[in-house]
Amino acid sequence: MKSNKKELSPEQNEGLLGVLKVRYEKHMNRHKNLEWANVQAKLVANTEKLWTINEMEVTGGEPDVVGYDTKTDEYIFYDCSAESPKGRRSVCYDRKALESRKEFKPANTAIDMAASIGIELLTEEQYRDLQKLGNFDNKTSSWIMTPSVIRNLGGAIFADYRYDTVFVYHNGAESYYAARGFRGSVRV
Structure with missing residues (x-):
């Protein structure tokens, strides 16, 4: 067993x-x-x-x-990988977003993957704090925890670092891209 x-x-x-x-x-x-x-x-x-x-x-x-x-x-x-973790890319935001896709569904979701490994997606504040420790996501982007008011309207937010600035954007939660993954945190 x-x-x-x-x-x-x-x-x-x-x-x-x-x-x-x-x-x-x-x-x-x-x-x-x-x-x-x-x-x-x-x-x-x-x-x-x-x-x-x-x-x-x-x-x-x-x-x-x-x-x-x-x-x-x-x-x-x-x-703290330089770019969004390779093994966590090409995922939509959450299960509801995945189920809403009619075709070309990704293999997984950021929220489900995070839960399965015991981490939480970074919040916007945590993502901004991370960027104070170095330059991350210069070529990729990362889903971050999305406020329920945005998620309830079908959106989700992600962030990246370009032009010496942290950018926070929105997208449909069902979207996924080869260069977008997610970053997480855990407390020990």
Whole structure:
């Protein structure tokens, strides 16, 4: 009988922690005043969240710690790949949008994929904060959490970075493009 527990093998844990540590050391500007040993201890203690971060990695997100919430004692990870994660592109916004398409349906949705790996789409505020840590989505775009008032009217929002500026746009939620994916966050 196969277990539904979201857990990595000891070898996978070690490999992922090694990748995360190298990324952490390479991009110190993303996590000033945070100690790797503390981040690693949280990850090791929470195997399901480590599994989620591995899924972020496997789908091309290059997750990195970008903050610490003192109120909840949680480290915050965002997808920090230069472009929208390759393994999460060509998706429409959500299930309702997918079901509304008559033909040429994409394989999945941003909301469903995020839920399946245990992350949440970045909000507009989080996306703007991410852009303060580097330049992301110079050639791609990323779906971001859409306010219900916009989604109820059939739209969804996405963002990218061009001309030294974060642009937030709208599109029909059922649309999908090879250069549009989504970025997510997880707390550990």
